[in-house]
Amino acid sequence: MPAGITGEMASALARDRSGLVHASTADRVTELLRTHIMEGLFPPGTRLSEEVIGQALGVSRNTLREAFRLLCHERLAVHQMNRGIFVPVLSRADVTDIYALRRLVEGGAARLAGSAAMTARLAVRAGVDAAETAAAAGRWFEVRTADLHFHQAIAALAGSPRVDELMRRALAELRLIFHAMADPEQFHAPYLGRNRAIAESIMLGDGESAEKDLLAYLSDAERQLLAVYHVPAPDAAK
Amino acid sequence: MPAGITGEMASALARDRSGLVHASTADRVTELLRTHIMEGLFPPGTRLSEEVIGQALGVSRNTLREAFRLLCHERLAVHQMNRGIFVPVLSRADVTDIYALRRLVEGGAARLAGSAAMTARLAVRAGVDAAETAAAAGRWFEVRTADLHFHQAIAALAGSPRVDELMRRALAELRLIFHAMADPEQFHAPYLGRNRAIAESIMLGDGESAEKDLLAYLSDAERQLLAVYHVPAPDAAK
DNA sequence: ACCGTACATCTTGTTCAACAATCCTTCAAT
DNA sequence: ATTGAAGGATTGTTGAACAAGATGTACGGT
Numbered sequence: 001m002p003a004g005i006t007g008e009m010a011s012a013l014a015r016d017r018s019g020l021v022h023a024s025t026a027d028r029v030t031e032l033l034r035t036h037i038m039e040g041l042f043p044p045g046t047r048l049s050e051e052v053i054g055q056a057l058g059v060s061r062n063t064l065r066e067a068f069r070l071l072c073h074e075r076l077a078v079h080q081m082n083r084g085i086f087v088p089v090l091s092r093a094d095v096t097d098i099y100a101l102r103r104l105v106e107g108g109a110a111r112l113a114g115s116a117a118m119t120a121r122l123a124v125r126a127g128v129d130a131a132e133t134a135a136a137a138g139r140w141f142e143v144r145t146a147d148l149h150f151h152q153a154i155a156a157l158a159g160s161p162r163v164d165e166l167m168r169r170a171l172a173e174l175r176l177i178f179h180a181m182a183d184p185e186q187f188h189a190p191y192l193g194r195n196r197a198i199a200e201s202i203m204l205g206d207g208e209s210a211e212k213d214l215l216a217y218l219s220d221a222e223r224q225l226l227a228v229y230h231v232p233a234p235d236a237a238k
Numbered sequence: 239m240p241a242g243i244t245g246e247m248a249s250a251l252a253r254d255r256s257g258l259v260h261a262s263t264a265d266r267v268t269e270l271l272r273t274h275i276m277e278g279l280f281p282p283g284t285r286l287s288e289e290v291i292g293q294a295l296g297v298s299r300n301t302l303r304e305a306f307r308l309l310c311h312e313r314l315a316v317h318q319m320n321r322g323i324f325v326p327v328l329s330r331a332d333v334t335d336i337y338a339l340r341r342l343v344e345g346g347a348a349r350l351a352g353s354a355a356m357t358a359r360l361a362v363r364a365g366v367d368a369a370e371t372a373a374a375a376g377r378w379f380e381v382r383t384a385d386l387h388f389h390q391a392i393a394a395l396a397g398s399p400r401v402d403e404l405m406r407r408a409l410a411e412l413r414l415i416f417h418a419m420a421d422p423e424q425f426h427a428p429y430l431g432r433n434r435a436i437a438e439s440i441m442l443g444d445g446e447s448a449e450k451d452l453l454a455y456l457s458d459a460e461r462q463l464l465a466v467y468h469v470p471a472p473d474a475a476k
Numbered sequence: 477a478c479c480g481t482a483c484a485t486c487t488t489g490t491t492c493a494a495c496a497a498t499c500c501t502t503c504a505a506t
Numbered sequence: 507a508t509t510g511a512a513g514g515a516t517t518g519t520t521g522a523a524c525a526a527g528a529t530g531t532a533c534g535g536t
Contacts, residue, residue: 024319024489026307050517060491062300065518066307069264073311081262082498082517100398108342160338166404262518288488298520303489320488320527479536489526497518506509 026066029059033067037076037087038172040179044089048077074169076176090177091231098177099222101170103215106151109158110198110214114205116157121202123153128192128199135192140184147188148175150195154214157202180229187224191217264304267297271305275314275325276410278417282327286315312407314414328415329469336415337460339408341453344389347396348436348452352443354395359440361391366430366437373430378422385426386413388433392452395440419466429455 023031033053036042054064068085071077078088113121127150134142148171155167181187194217201210261269271291274280292302306323309315316326351359365388372380386409393405419425432455439448 022319026489061517062303062492063490065300066304069304069307070311073308081260083500084517097398097400100396101400101404104343104346104396104398104401108346158338158342160335160342162335162339162408163342166339170400264518299488300490300521301519321529322488477536480534482531482533484529484531486529487527490524492523493521495518495520497516499514499516501514502512504509504511506507 025059026063026070029057029064029067030070032057033071034074034076034172037071038175040175042087044087044176044180046087047083048085048087050084075173088173088176089231090173092226092229094173095177095222095225095229098170098174099218099225102151103218105158105163105167105170106154106218107211107215109155109163110202110210111207112157112159113202113207113210116159116202120153120157120159121205123156124150124202125199127151127153128195131188131195132192135189140188143188143192144178144184147191147195150199154198154202177225177229181225191221263297264301264308267295267302267305268308270295271309272312272314272410275309276413278413280325282325282414282418284325285321286323286325288322313411326414327469328411330464330467332411333415333460333463333467336408336412337456337463340389341456343396343401343405343408344392344456345449345453347393347401348440348448349445350395350397351440351445351448354397354440358391358395358397359443361394362388362440363437365389365391366433369426369433370430373427378426381426381430382416382422385429385433388437392436392440415463415467419463425462429459 033048042048048068050061050064050068054061057064068077068079072079072085075088077085079085127146131143131146131150134140134146152164152167152171155163178184178187194213198210198213198217201207201213271286280286286306288299288302288306292299295302306315306317310317310323313326315323317323365384369381369384369388372378372384390402390405390409394402416422416425432451436448436451436455439445439451
C-alpha cells in the first residue's frame, strides 16, 4: 500500500500551479495595458492619465500606479516626475540598442542549436511554418506576430527562462517601433526565405551556420528599419 | 556679442540633467531595499511585512507596495498572493539558469572585444586590478565586489545599455546566492589569475580567446557553486 | 494519533478621500 | 518678446477603512 504523496506526484501537481494562480488586480491591469501598448492602441508620446484610465478600468489610482510602475520597469512606459506616465517614443539609438541585444542573445542561442532540446528546435520551425502560412493568405500582421514568435523560439534554444523573459520584453519594445512603420508586407516579405534557411540549419543542429545567417538577417533588418524610422522630436520627447 | 544658447551649450547642460533628478519616495525605498537585500541583510525566505517595513522607513503602505512591485519585477523579491513579499530562496535550477545567461551574454560580449571601445576595455582591466589589489590586502569581500564589476565590464563590451541593465540584475541575483556561501576567499582566489588572462585577451582585442577562457571560467564557477549550494527546502519555499 | 470543521486573528488587496508639491496655462506688465 | 504672477489641473503621498484570503488553535469524531 502506498504510504503517501511521492516527490514525483508532488512535482506533477506543481506543474499545474501556474494554471490556477489568481492574479491581483494590479497584475491584470498591467497585462491589459501591456497588450494595449504593444498593439499600438496608444500612440507613442501619449500621456496615460491616472484619472482617465483609472475611471475607464474601474480601479483606484493606487492600484493603477502599481501597474504603471511595472510597465515603466519593462520599458513599455516612461515616467516623468510630477508629469505622469507616457507611452515611450523610441529613438533611433533604441533601435540600434535593441538590435545589438538581439544579435548577442539570438545569435548566441542559435549557436547552441546542436545541443538544444528537440522540442525547442521544433518550435523554431513551427514559427516559420506559421509565418509562411499567413503570408500565403496575405495576412501580413499575422506574419509579423509569427516572425516575433520565431525569434522568441530562437532565443528559447538557450533553454533559460531568464533569457526567454528578456527576449519577450525586447520584442515587445520592438513592436512599438514596428507600429510606427506603415507596411508589414514590405518589411517582412523579404525575410521569409531567410527565416526558413535559419530554421533548417537549427533543425540540423548546425549552430554555426544558423548564427551566421541570423546575424546577417538582424543587421539587414536593423538597417532597413533605420532607413525609414525617424522620430518626430529627437530631443525633449523622452 | 553672443546671441544666445547654442545647441552645443544646451547638450552640455543636458548631460547634467541626470544629476538633479529627484526620485520619488517609492524609487528611493526601492533602491534602499534593493541594496539591503543584495547585501544579505534579510536572509532568503524572510517575509517583508508591509506594516513593519513601512513603519521602519516612515512610508505609507501604498508607497511601499509600489517599491515591492519593482523588487519583484527584478526578482529580488517574490510575491505570494495574499501572503506577502518574501526574499527569494534561489534554487539550484536558478543557479544553472543564471550561469546559462551569463555564458550567453558575457561570452558573446567578450567575443566583441576587438570592436569594443577602448574605454570599455580599460574598464575590464580596471576590474581585475581592483580585485588583485583587494586580494593582496586580504579583503576578500572587496574581491567579490571587484569580481562582479569585472564581469559587468565584460558585458559592457557589447556597448548596449539594455545589456548592461540585464547584467546588473543578473549579478544582483547572484549576490543572493553568494551570501549563502561561507568563504569568499576559497571561492574567488582560484579565479584571479584566470581573470587576468581574460582581461589581457580583451585588451589585445582577441575576442575568440577571451570568450573561450570566459566560458570555461563560468562553467567551472557554476560547478563549484553547485557543489556546495543546497537549498534547505526545495519544494514549498518558492 | 489522524482528519475535518469552525472560529478567531492576522495580513494583505483594494478603495476612497484628503492634502502637499509640482507642472502647465493664461494673462498682465515691462 | 520676455518675464512674473495667479490659477487650475495632475501627480505624489498619506491615512483610514473594509473585504478577502491565509494562518493558527481548539474542538469533536473516528
